[in-house]
Amino acid sequence: MELSRLSTDALASFAAFADRLNFTRAAEDLHISQPALHVKIRKLAETLGRPLYTRHGRRIALTPAGEAVARLARDLDARVAAFLADLDGTAPSRLPVLAAGEGAYLYLLGDAVRHGVRLINGDRARTLTAVRTGRADLGVAVLDVLPSDLATVPLAAYPQALAVPDDHPLAARRSLALADLAGASLAVPPPSGPHRVALERALRAAEVPWTAAVEAEGWPLLLHFVSLRAGLAVVNGCVVPPPGVVLREIIDLPAVPYYAVHLPGRGDDPLVAGLLTRIRTALSTGSPPCTSRSPSTSTPPPRPSGTC
Known part of the structure; x- marks a missing residue:
């Protein structure tokens, strides 16, 4: 070479x-x-x-x-x-760059991205690539397997929940099990998506029959189809349902953990540390629809109340 x-x-x-x-x-x-x-x-x-x-x-x-x-x-x-x-004779300066998916921006990050941050939107794979290539200083994503080449920081975890119209029979329940979804028509992500793969695996293991009513990408569109009564949807518990739709926790699905990721050795970098501080502040002062829990804990998540 x-x-x-x-x-x-x-x-x-x-x-x-x-x-x-x-x-x-x-x-x-x-x-x-x-x-x-x-x-x-x-x-x-x-x-x-x-x-x-x-x-x-x-x-x-x-x-x-x-x-x-x-x-x-x-x-x-x-x-x-x-x-x-x-x-x-000037001080070099640039805005920190954050990469995350649509759901994280809409329902998790809140005021952390209000100003003074350059934003990159992409799915989990693109978020990790943005961090690995140095395009983003920090990424936020749901991770079921932690990458060995990146530093990971747990942020929060949310139960998975079923989004249903508020007059649906299942809406009368405070929480649900996978067995309650037997025979349901679901609005689901495309087959190749990680959420779809994990959901199909869980339903198959529980021997729960179901049908795909509609396929769509992104929580807002899935929730929109629920409000149109095209089907029910399994979503992350941090999403905000539209009027007429409620969330009910599915107790035998694992919590969904959100992590921040950055290149090894950059934990003390002011750009990375500053972004992490802003995100943690947003999480501690925000009001997500479901109570979150740390990904590192092994205790069950608290049972939601109200519309969650």
Whole structure:
């Protein structure tokens, strides 16, 4: 491998591609043609002697080597910015960057993202990639398996709950078991989603028959279909149901743990530490619809009351 052939231009181009995971959009950001970007990334991969991304149908994912290259590119960019600021006699500064999914932004993070933070929205895989590549200082996601290459900080855990119309027979119950869902028509995420996979596994293990009434992505759309009476939905207990819909905890499903993740060694970084402080403050002062519990505890979550 000829490291001398690595260029800052190639690294910057790859960083733009890593942000988008889309050749067309990355090329537009760089103001170059898509074939030119393909050539840059292909030559960079050849120089390093390993693939930098994989393609699964239309979905592109970075390899571990690709994540490392993107992280290097952003680190070099930060060093250059600091050097130029030092020459000008100014203090280098930038806003912290947070990556999280739609549900975390809507129902968990609250005032932590009100101002002074750059935000990235993506599913769990994209959130972890944003942290691994250095694009985000901190990520927030539901994690059932903790990544070995990232530092993880438990934030909160919420019971899983069934969203039902408030006049549905199951709404009269304070809590439910999976067996109560027998024969239910459910609004569920697409088959490849982690929530759908885990839910199907739990229902199958409990020998509970059910049917998929509608498939949709995101808690707001699933809750909308519940309000339209298209089906019931199993959701995280931190969501806020629309008018006419209530949540009932499902006691034999595991709690859903939210974690903050960052690169190892960055726990004392002011950008990371400041974001964590803001998020913890938002969690301690907010009023989620269900009582949360720490992911590290083994005691059952408190039983919800009211509409939760």
